[in-house]
Amino acid sequence: MTTYDFVVVGAGSAGCAVAGRLATESASTVLLIEAGGSDRRLTIRAPLAYPRQFGTSLDWAYETDPEPGCANRRIAQPRGRVLGGSSAMNAMIWVKGSSLDYDGWQLPGWGWNDVAPVFARIERGPMRVTRVPYPDELSRRFVAAARASGVGANDDVSGPDLDGAAISPVTIHNGQRWSTARGYLRHQKNLTVVTKAEVGRVIIRDGRAVGVEYRRRGRIQRAFADREVVVSAGAFGTPRLLQLSGIGPTAHLRSVGITPLVDSPRVGQGLTDHPTAFAIWALAPGYVGFADAGKPKWLLQWLLRRRGKLTSNGAEALAHIRSTAGLPACDFQLIFTPSYALADPKERNLRPALSVLTSYWTPKSRGSVLVRSSDPATPPAIRLNLLSERADVDALVRALVRTREIIATEPIASTVGRELLPGPGSDIEACIRDNAITTNHQACSVAMGREPDSPLDEKLRVRGVENLRVADASALPRIPHANTNAPSIMVGERCADFLLAQSSAGPSAVAHR
Numbered sequence: 001m002t003t004y005d006f007v008v009v010g011a012g013s014a015g016c017a018v019a020g021r022l023a024t025e026s027a028s029t030v031l032l033i034e035a036g037g038s039d040r041r042l043t044i045r046a047p048l049a050y051p052r053q054f055g056t057s058l059d060w061a062y063e064t065d066p067e068p069g070c071a072n073r074r075i076a077q078p079r080g081r082v083l084g085g086s087s088a089m090n091a092m093i094w095v096k097g098s099s100l101d102y103d104g105w106q107l108p109g110w111g112w113n114d115v116a117p118v119f120a121r122i123e124r125g126p127m128r129v130t131r132v133p134y135p136d137e138l139s140r141r142f143v144a145a146a147r148a149s150g151v152g153a154n155d156d157v158s159g160p161d162l163d164g165a166a167i168s169p170v171t172i173h174n175g176q177r178w179s180t181a182r183g184y185l186r187h188q189k190n191l192t193v194v195t196k197a198e199v200g201r202v203i204i205r206d207g208r209a210v211g212v213e214y215r216r217r218g219r220i221q222r223a224f225a226d227r228e229v230v231v232s233a234g235a236f237g238t239p240r241l242l243q244l245s246g247i248g249p250t251a252h253l254r255s256v257g258i259t260p261l262v263d264s265p266r267v268g269q270g271l272t273d274h275p276t277a278f279a280i281w282a283l284a285p286g287y288v289g290f291a292d293a294g295k296p297k298w299l300l301q302w303l304l305r306r307r308g309k310l311t312s313n314g315a316e317a318l319a320h321i322r323s324t325a326g327l328p329a330c331d332f333q334l335i336f337t338p339s340y341a342l343a344d345p346k347e348r349n350l351r352p353a354l355s356v357l358t359s360y361w362t363p364k365s366r367g368s369v370l371v372r373s374s375d376p377a378t379p380p381a382i383r384l385n386l387l388s389e390r391a392d393v394d395a396l397v398r399a400l401v402r403t404r405e406i407i408a409t410e411p412i413a414s415t416v417g418r419e420l421l422p423g424p425g426s427d428i429e430a431c432i433r434d435n436a437i438t439t440n441h442q443a444c445s446v447a448m449g450r451e452p453d454s455p456l457d458e459k460l461r462v463r464g465v466e467n468l469r470v471a472d473a474s475a476l477p478r479i480p481h482a483n484t485n486a487p488s489i490m491v492g493e494r495c496a497d498f499l500l501a502q503s504s505a506g507p508s509a510v511a512h513r
Contacts (some may be wrong), residue, residue: 002032004192007212007225007498008232012085013180013485014472018494018499020126023191024360025500026262030191031212031308036082044088045176046302046310048293052478053089054078062236069365069387071433077382078440079234081502083195084179084365086234087485090440092170092177092313094129096159096490097105097482099295101202106478107448109459109494112160119486126203127489128173131402132316135167135309135457138289138354138415139316143167145412146319146334147406157320162481163330165319171485173312175306180489188389190243198201198220200376202229202245202468204261208328209468215376227503228467230495235442238474239268239369240380242446242455244376247465248371257374262464267455268380271367272479273438274333274359275386277396277431278341279403279440281416283352290340291352292316312338315357319406323398328479332399333439334406335361339486342421356407358399359439361481369445387436396432440482443473459498460491472496 009017011034019032036058043049043058054076055061062077080089096119097114123129127372132139147153154164171178175266186481187192197216201345202209203224211224231238242248246261253260255451283289292298295308301308317336341355367384386392400422405418418424422431448456455463462468473488480487 002031003224003226005032005225005227005404005503006230007033007223008230009033009212009369010084010085010232010234010472011181012080012232012234012472013087014108014492016084016180016184017489018189018230018232018471018496020186021189021493021496022499024186024396025186026503027190028227031195032191032196033197033199033212033223034083034193036080037195039083039088039179039181039320044082044084044179047092047177048173048201048290048310048312048314050091050177050314051090053080054345058082058089060236062379063383064382065388067384070436075384075386075437077236077438077442083185084181086440087171087179088177088181091262091315091484093171093315093318094158094169094171095162095333095482095483097480097484098162099160100329101327101478101480101482102513107450107477109458115165115490115494116129116160118490122489123230127171128178128182128183129169130172131167132170132313132334133172133175133313135316136289136338138287138412139167139336139468141412141415142317142336144410149409151319151321151406157318159482162320166317167314168316168318170313172311175311175444183194198376199233199241200244202231202241204245204465207464208466214250217280225467228469228499229352230469230471232470232472233491234472235271235445235474236369236380236382238470238472240371242267242462243371244374246377248461252370256371258371262465264453264455266453267446268369269445270365270447271382271384272371272443273367273384273386273486274361274441274479275359275363275392275436276359276439277397277400277436278355278357278421279400280341280353280355281407282418282420283354284415284417287415288352289354291339291350294348294350301388303476315430318448321399321402323395331360331395333361333397334403335359352481353420357439358396358403358404360392360399363392365392384438386438387433393432393483395431396436397428400428400432435486439483441479443476443484446470446474447477448475449477460495469495
């Protein structure tokens, strides 16, 4: 048995921030538990290689139940199972969101004036935020065409002023991915990191979280926390772990054989993501984009000089637009990639194409995450209810029409040939329902709020249990106009702020291993 001051579950975007700051800025002993392993892999460090992680041991490989609004398809939900979590698997885009997002939450301590200094601290400290280092010519042309067609000429589209088109702001440093594991975990002496350990439940005694139970190397082990347990397992993993621990909707927990300890009906409810539709064109002769990115010369360039196509995040350019008049902020992020977006990432000979992903920032559809059984090895039931709201479909149609206008504008127009998707004369709505996915910005499934039935209060404390907090995208009250990696890290930083502010005692005696 081991005892620490703090136990943090999940070494992802938020969890690394929580654990790293606690260890760096206090004498407290911290245990960080991660289900995955090392991030020292080519598919993580070389930015363009990130899709090759999908479906591997580095991926939780979740998928939704059949989605009625999307032709009853199961939609893959890749999530990082490795040090750095999904910050080691994502497309590295750094967009913080609009001031309207944070002010609109109406939560003390979470308005734009509260979180802006936190974002600034992250950007000038542990994280490295730059621009795509060597963008493809097609990406530069897309930015110019978007601006020529009426999108604002804003070089900083990371927020809070989002409108505009620009080369993507990214977490890439010296040609390599910069994840939260690299930014926050610095071999601090008071930080113990245990990998390949899957937490099955939070141990709760007399209404207080006292530790966690986890499986490692086939053995059930326990670790105890003198002060607090922080769950940072993500929008799927966090509600799942809370429910396995007896915190959630009582009737559902009983139905799957879990003894309820705290009736919290909204744990696992409110799941939100940004739905995404595709527009794809074949490239005109003479243009290649990333079709040749699998050639050995690019790998050699990256290995020797950290240059070339493998330094790209793939999603090299952004256009933030308002799909209809009168909106208080832009409602779409158009994500440009000089590649065929629907290609199998393991293919070597790719079709020369360019793609625009239309990511809808203000969807009405909401879903849920619910455990199927008391067995921690059983994946949860994930229902996004994607495109179940008519307004979401109509918005995606508008965005595709606007995307066509941009691609028909020079200097990008002369680089394309036939439209491949949706295709001339096709049924746009049917195409959307047949192909739409999410932007992998899963959030809001254990949301903060001032209402008594909100799972979390404004300091990320789990209602009904002492000494237990949540710090990740699941805690967001509403999904922001953002790529959720930046807000997730911000939540982790805020959680660390809360814990550091109330923690003034010295280190406790622990057994490290």
